[in-house]
Amino acid sequence: MFVKFIALILFTLLIMLVNLCLGDLSVAPIEAIKAVFGYGSSEIHDVIVGIRLPRLLTAFIVGLALATSGYLLQAISRNDLADPYLTGVSSGAAVGVACAMLCKLDFQTIPFFAFIGGITASFLVASIARGNGRYGVSVAKLLLAGIALSSVAGALITLAMSTFGTQLMAQGLYLWILGGISGRNWQELLPTTGYVAVGFIVALAAAKQLNLLTLGEETASSLGLNVGRSQLIILSAAVLLASSAVALSGMVGFVGLVAPHLSRRLFGRGARLQLVCSGLTGAILVLFSDLLARTLSPGQELPLGTLMALIGGPFFIYLLSYSLDQVHSH
Amino acid sequence: MPSVNQGKILKAEHVGLRYASKGNQATNIIEQINLTLEPGEVLAIQGPNGSGKSTLMKGLARQLKPSAGTISLDGQDIWNMSIVDFARQIAYVPQSLETPNDMTVYELVRLGRNPHQNWWSNQLSKADIATIDSALERCGLTRLSTKKLNELSGGERQRALIAMALAQEPHFILMDEPTANLDFRYQLEVIAIIKELKEQKIGIATILHDLNLSARIADQIALIGCLSKTIGDKNIADSSPSPSPSTIVAIGTPQEVLKEDLLRAVFDVELAFVRDDKNNLDLYVPISISKKFLYQKNPPP
Numbered sequence: 001m002f003v004k005f006i007a008l009i010l011f012t013l014l015i016m017l018v019n020l021c022l023g024d025l026s027v028a029p030i031e032a033i034k035a036v037f038g039y040g041s042s043e044i045h046d047v048i049v050g051i052r053l054p055r056l057l058t059a060f061i062v063g064l065a066l067a068t069s070g071y072l073l074q075a076i077s078r079n080d081l082a083d084p085y086l087t088g089v090s091s092g093a094a095v096g097v098a099c100a101m102l103c104k105l106d107f108q109t110i111p112f113f114a115f116i117g118g119i120t121a122s123f124l125v126a127s128i129a130r131g132n133g134r135y136g137v138s139v140a141k142l143l144l145a146g147i148a149l150s151s152v153a154g155a156l157i158t159l160a161m162s163t164f165g166t167q168l169m170a171q172g173l174y175l176w177i178l179g180g181i182s183g184r185n186w187q188e189l190l191p192t193t194g195y196v197a198v199g200f201i202v203a204l205a206a207a208k209q210l211n212l213l214t215l216g217e218e219t220a221s222s223l224g225l226n227v228g229r230s231q232l233i234i235l236s237a238a239v240l241l242a243s244s245a246v247a248l249s250g251m252v253g254f255v256g257l258v259a260p261h262l263s264r265r266l267f268g269r270g271a272r273l274q275l276v277c278s279g280l281t282g283a284i285l286v287l288f289s290d291l292l293a294r295t296l297s298p299g300q301e302l303p304l305g306t307l308m309a310l311i312g313g314p315f316f317i318y319l320l321s322y323s324l325d326q327v328h329s330h
Numbered sequence: 331m332p333s334v335n336q337g338k339i340l341k342a343e344h345v346g347l348r349y350a351s352k353g354n355q356a357t358n359i360i361e362q363i364n365l366t367l368e369p370g371e372v373l374a375i376q377g378p379n380g381s382g383k384s385t386l387m388k389g390l391a392r393q394l395k396p397s398a399g400t401i402s403l404d405g406q407d408i409w410n411m412s413i414v415d416f417a418r419q420i421a422y423v424p425q426s427l428e429t430p431n432d433m434t435v436y437e438l439v440r441l442g443r444n445p446h447q448n449w450w451s452n453q454l455s456k457a458d459i460a461t462i463d464s465a466l467e468r469c470g471l472t473r474l475s476t477k478k479l480n481e482l483s484g485g486e487r488q489r490a491l492i493a494m495a496l497a498q499e500p501h502f503i504l505m506d507e508p509t510a511n512l513d514f515r516y517q518l519e520v521i522a523i524i525k526e527l528k529e530q531k532i533g534i535a536t537i538l539h540d541l542n543l544s545a546r547i548a549d550q551i552a553l554i555g556c557l558s559k560t561i562g563d564k565n566i567a568d569s570s571p572s573p574s575p576s577t578i579v580a581i582g583t584p585q586e587v588l589k590e591d592l593l594r595a596v597f598d599v600e601l602a603f604v605r606d607d608k609n610n611l612d613l614y615v616p617i618s619i620s621k622k623f624l625y626q627k628n629p630p631p
Contacts, residue, residue, distance in 0.1 A: 078428070208452050212441060214430045222391055222424075223498070224417030224445035269430060269437075272452070 067282020070256020072238035084242035085253035088149030092121020093243035114243035179305020199240035210271035254312020346398030374544035377554030391422040417445035421495035442497025465496035485516025505536035555596035
């Protein structure tokens, strides 16, 4: 277990280094590390510290946030197919971001608007999925409500942009929605990192509550857990994480689905362990996808969201068809 | 570790409960429930399907708020207690539990310590570990503690759920059909555990379908049913869950409650009674569905 965990951390560092080195201008690892610490030529320094390092950290933050958000949503809905993208939370956050952009608000406030949009969406979806059942949510309803909400959200964004926005703005928003992390600078990165840190710490503090909730609401409450309050706190943390990621990188799907699954297989259960491991797994996934996005076709960049969908979509179908019945055992 | 349980009384007074089951279909309504449960006592709840036994259980387990009356522990309304305080005194064993795929017996049972721990802490104290070990041992699970729950038999799973409840060190344990879907042997295992808990002065309320098992372990039997339905009964098909309210038709010792006329009226069946002198038992055997039967005697107050 411990060895696996160390391996995970080393692998994360390794892929970060690779991301730092590879690109249109390839840099030797030692040069790259030198540049990060302020040594070496100024040309390399500009590329590494000015462009690649913020991009790398963005990828790391986005991956970690989406994966832990997915893990949290899966835990509170007791449904292994939950993910911020599939449940419509990301779409809700995107509406929030679009509104903030339309109103030409400061970038610092964008994660806040994303959160408002995300939490609204999550309440809508949760109330639909819960339906008449007093306890628990229906898997099918959760996903269908997510799809429906995403469609409405997409339509709202398009409508708002075509009515109020300039063409330039619409273009920018379109690129952002496709999911990308290029051109993020330190001013955009730092405040969002703060939001992600808050969400992550809240989630870590709620590890015990997460473990209890895996037994279902009824049993968790008979073990002395205030179920409603715990769910609200955990959901808020999940939405904060997901909407921060959306504010930073647009709609990148499936990280929140794939990463917790991989991490569960590799590292076992337990909420605190899972939060850290699926967070790192998610970071690796996004770092790897971003590496592909930058290097697959030289001189041109593929949208990150598109690549993630290529990887995550089939994985989702596999989960749907193969392991849905085995999600929980009676 | 037997709980010190002197003087605790779980009491329901004039309790009414409403529970809309899934799909907005039948609404279970039970009314005027009066019962008391004392330490070391076993209360068996009996009644036909849909009569509201589980609803009553949910009420006692503080999962469903009464629409009338009060349920109190030691004179204090259970809804005025904190949820943690309640969980330290009353444990609930569900009929079955969906657990994550690879959860082990030990991982499940240790969650029973939750009401005794800080809200943030996952760490087990020495006392926690001793309590968990004792709970596992009392349920015969010591050797299986590292096994995954989905590798267990139905009987072992049920015992794991009881062990989790024991880890709460409660004064009372409420069980929702602990013998459902178990074969004879496993049913008897559960019964043996209940008997042992009784000796340790834990009060137990349990739903049991088997009249003979109830008669053997219960100090009190509460028979839940809906008599208005039986009066003027025209059609057997009517005996499906109905929206008319149920209540406790009879409560008392097995000898007082398990009477031919009462059972016939509540369950709509003809029963045969067989005397087993060797084991000093009265055995009840359902023979056939009763034809029109009118229950006229007033239920005992």
